[in-house]
Amino acid sequence: MARRGGGRHAREALPSVLNYLGATVMVVGLVEEAEAGVGRVSDLVEAAKAYSNMDRAPLVEVDVNDGIEQTLAILSYKLGPSVEVIREYDPNLPRITAYGGGLNQVWTNLIDNALDTVLSNGRLRLRTTCEGDGVLVEVADDGPGVPKDLQTRVFEPFYTTKGGGAGVGLGLDISYRIVVGRHGGDIRVVSQPGDTRFEVRLPMEPGDGIGQVEEPAEATREEVSR
16 A cells, blocks of 8 residues: 555656756756857957947057958847858958948948848858958848949938838948048949949058059949049
8 A cells, every 4th residue: 555655646746846857957948048148248248349449549450350250240130040141251361550440330331231132031241352552351242233223323322222211321421431531442332133242442551542443344432423
């Protein structure tokens, strides 16, 4: 009889034990998720600090590759699970003397536009390399592209190709002013369906010049404003 009673009590206790084990597993899972979340927040905070601190000095030595990565961290909330990010960074890219905060604004505008174009399913390609007397940065996406007749207007203030009231049309205008006006560089767009590339050329120091840049068929804002 004692054995029967013990078996009955064991069976009665089994659901409670299973519930306890299930709750324990759930708590462990939540703790692991929380730790991962804290890690992501920590990474984001560090990126934000590095991103914002560049404004403290008017001219600083800038690692362009790091600046782009910091911008990606800031915009990570827009990277859907189906967005593929392709990094083609030149590991030997030299540091340049630049307005770091301004360049971060440029990378933000270009990458943000690209992500808006591909939405949650597409490819974002980031490339850096040495070119002539400076560096070249390409931000490319595989979206529908900018129509040929509109490419000459993308750097105009208040002009936007985004529909539904999205965007105010200042991002590319600001980018142009930072790259060309403050750094003496060059920015242009080369676009066709499935391949839109914003090319940013920067000198080693503002005012150094970037050498001769081959003029593409697409017009730059300078040509448009004549």
